[in-house]
Amino acid sequence: MEMRAIDDVIEMGRQLTPALPPLSHALHDSFLHSHCSACFSPLHPPPPPSRVLYCSQACSASDSPLHTSSAELQLLLHRQSPSSAASDDGDTSDVRAALRLLAALRDAPSCCGSQRIAGLLTNRDTLLAPETATSGILATIQSGAKAMAAARSSQKGSSDVSEDMKATTLEEAALCAVLTNAVEVQDSEGRGIGIAIYGTDFSWINHSCSPNACYRFQFQSALDTGTLQSLRASRMWISPSGCDVKMDNGAIGFSGLRKGYAEYGPRIMVRSIKPIKKGMEVTIAYTDLLQPKNFHAVSGDFPLERDGISFNQDEAIERLTDGINDAVADYLSAGDAESCCLKLEELLTVRVLDEGLKTDTRKIALRNHCLQLHPLHYLSIEAHTILASAYKVRGSRLAPPSTGVDRVTWEDYDLTRISAAYSLLLAGAVHHLFCSESSLICSAANFWANAGESLLKLARSLAWDENYKTCMCSLVNQSEAYYHLSHPSYADFERISNHFRNCVTHHVREVWDFLRHGCPYLRGIRDPIDFSWLGTNLDSCLGIVRNVSRHELLGQTAEGRPMVFQLGVHCALYGNFLLSICYGEGSRSTSHIQGILRSEETL
Template sequence: MEMRAVEGVAIGEDLTPPAPPIAVALHDSRRFINCSACFSPLASAPPFSNHANHVPSPSPFLRYCSPRCASVDSPLHFSSAEFHLLRQSPPSTYPDSSDLRLSLRLLHRFETLRVVPRNDGVFDRIGGLMTNRAELMRTGSDEDGEVMERIKEGARAMAAARRTRDGPDLESSSAGECAVEEAVLCLVLTNAVEVQDSAGCSVGVAVYGPSFSWINHGCTPNSSYGFSTMPCSGTVPRLLIYPASTDGDTANGNELINKFLSAIGNEEGYGPRLIVRSIKAIKKGEELLIAYTDLLQSKGMRQSELWLKYRFTCCCSRCNADPATYVDRVLQEIYVVDLDNPTSTSINNSDGDFAIKKFIDCFDDAVDDFMTFNNPTSCSGKLENLLIHGYANKKLKPGGETSCQRFKLHPFHHLSLNAYTTLASAYKVLASELLALDPKNDTDRFKAFSTNKASAAYSLLLAGSTHHLFCFEPSLIISVANFWTSAGESLLSLVRSSLWDSCLEFSPSFAESSSFSSQSCNKCTLHSRVKASFIWSRDLNVELSETTRQFLNCVTNLTPKFWHFLINKGHYLNSVKDPIDFRWIESTEFSVLPDHVASSELKSDSETEADMDSSCVRTGLFQIGFHCLLYGSFLSSVCCTQHPPSNGDQLTQPEGYATGTPTTAGTGAVAPQ
């Protein structure tokens, strides 16, 4: 089955009213800092209990923000056996118990509604939602076998918790029979989505009803989804989608519609509400598509992830394009240089698999230094080396001689984009560590200032790179909005830094207004357009095009003047002529520096930090950051449901709301139908 548009809709329209979840569960790391019922951040006050309604004593495993939330959620916590699951040892394959706890809550909800058959059937659907159990429990490879064993182990843990709750003699929880638990866990793994807070951090998982879970995947989606913990205000959006039978059977289609409307009426939950929104214009009767996976991955990675998680092969227009689309080509493009004949060419398929495996191993090793061993210095050094020099490989020639090849990533390769993200974070952490060692040490302060600049530069490069791809694939709007916002925040944080006075001999005087209301650009109307975006009184498609044009005009004029102030000698950034305008790539030969040339010898052919007029640097960086933050906010208003801010100068998205962006960890996205 699939979901289609009831009528033609423009870009940036809500397609569904805010839908409460059927069941939710916080991640383990969030159980004591977010409310278990509504997911709102908790204040420092003690958790509420609800003795007045004679519910069980508050659990030591959960917290609530109010008596109302406690009265709604606490009984479910105990009756679903979630409490008992948390008391027992978690399965080794589930370091985070949220999937299992969500499954228990969902199973209890299904049993209450009497929609779980008590037999030995295959449980294709429960409550109208696909379980995908038959496919997930099929073994065809080692990875498939690992998925099956993980499901079996999780189901056994769920069954053990239910037996502890009910007693071992009850038929519904008989030892050794976990078919129902397996089916519901498969349903969760297939349908659950990561719920994100307003900062884009995942706080938990949730399963929503057919109005969302029946929407299929596409690598060029026309819709997105977002979450809100805020109560609805004003006019509630109409339901602008309907289920359609894929076989064209009208009778079956009518039956689906009746079941669908009935299911909608039963969606009475409490927790983060979900809204589906158009990110492209959609015609009447056109199928709605959302992304189940990260769209900035290569085709091969998307296909692999979709198969492993959902057991289907995507056949969308982007995946079936022959030749591959420009975006997919550069996301996986690797260049090879034979050092005996130093000319760069695109890598062939036979060498491509070897090269990408080596690059992934090197990348994972660098990231592990940062994430596992808390060593941002080692991580940044390895990633810089990987981006600058690539990967060297000795190859045996037919005559017995050896040649040395060096593989290099395209600047838009998906690993390059991931490296920019990691480097921006690693340099930021490194700056904090340097200041923590000795805040008064001039050497450490200067290094901290340099690493802060590098962090901001990589954030800007990431935003500019993904925006270039966005120009060819509009479905990337969610990622682009997040990256421009992050770049703006990083640049403004650098501008506000107290390190300027001690690190620059002629530090410019700078006074930033406490509110953006007094800031404007005499070359564009971006500020007024962003504030107006909350009103929704015009053709948003036209606004998007015109706002993007004005934004690019400003930042492409500003950035080259200050780019080389941000970059430090020895960084990969020295090879980036411009982080916004990438026409330099077309004239750049992807060759490799000889091994004897140290990265510190890289020179820029543009003005250096010493050549610049320091009196305008800080103000110029503020202007760039201000534009980035405004444009990111504007894009967010297109792909997120925005409420008019109480203060006209408030330019951030509402507290508690985030756009759904699929991740490579956790339960991922909704079910293929």
């Protein structure tokens, strides 16, 4: 099954589905005590741990009957009991979501088969086939289905649990449907807090490495009837297609299934990120397009190569990945952001393949050269993301509690400046990839918005006068109008993008030396937006920044501050423009960045 566009031409930034409620959803175990199990909103303040918690009476009334009738309660109790062998097993959200799915469809047993449940593909035969199943997935499905069957028997009060547990086909199919169709629900900080399974309107959308649509979540507590009616009234711009469409349409129309649609839980809505013609298949990305698996398909491979000799990439990538993981462990587990920055910058700067060069005479001749990881390689992007965050944390740690945001120490200021430089480099690198693969619009949007936020924080951090807040650019003055262009024509999109890009390129030339000053790795990056300097010889880029004294830096800061501000405003506005295409007006991401721009009096 697949979904196709039903209108003549759908512009980019169009909402293609209403905000769809989940068929089933479950928090990850680690968020069961900090978030509402019905609507996934954070609990303030976190109450003392108990089994399943709700943010309101309405959420409790909506969800607790399903929590009990689905046997989720029994499953959690069983796993917590000291006698349970599975008590310290991993996350149970898949299994709990599968139990909830079966309970939601209890009145519609004909919707449940081993191939499809409520129209949703289970992939059971493929997932359990001996030739395709990895031992890990097979064991996970079998043990999960057994735990589900045991919990369901115990909930029914069945006397013969062992007999009930023999027939786990239905549980296996439900769990496979969850594994095939569930999406990770992320909170505003991008943390995966749980999973949700949606009906066929969403779940029949296939994956593409170059998708033309994306999705976002909408979090609400239990909805009143008026809001529900208006959500349902919103139209579908896509419809099912495929050889089974008749049969499966029957499945979705079944009244028992409709009962299964919870009126609460994180809703999902699909949006177009490219113009889509009538009859074209609508696709989304199931994974992060900047991650390795898809990266090569999206943007080509950036080889570790010199003078026509390509090196053993797998070995090098493995070593670099280990190095990055080691640095991240310092940051996340040991809380040592400084060590993380040192390790990552060393990793990005030193030769990466020296050991592999021992045997080949041509390669031996190259041993004195410095081979750097390409700045657009996915590992560089990963490392830059961590560096931007680690420098930011280091900057805020150094500020004494009494100083407030506007009065910071020099060291704090330097760290904030380098964090902003990394954020800008990330925005530029991902934007470069976005120019050749427009599916990366959501990533580009987030990186531009982050760069804008970091640069505005930097401009704010030395407050000796307020005159820096002047933006002469006509685009900035018209920015209010762009918020209402969440589905622009492609021509408008290109015009606005080109204008913003030209302004950003101009400002970057003025401030880049200042932003990267004192950072050994960043001095090798000539320009963070225009990568035409990336030729064959990265070495020649090193060492081009003269040493600047603290005094000169201070002078540059006073002068550079309006420019940093203008650059920050442009990045934030452009990020917001792209965010409104991907997620629509009023989304959490756009509201956040608009709040920042309002506080800077640019809106």
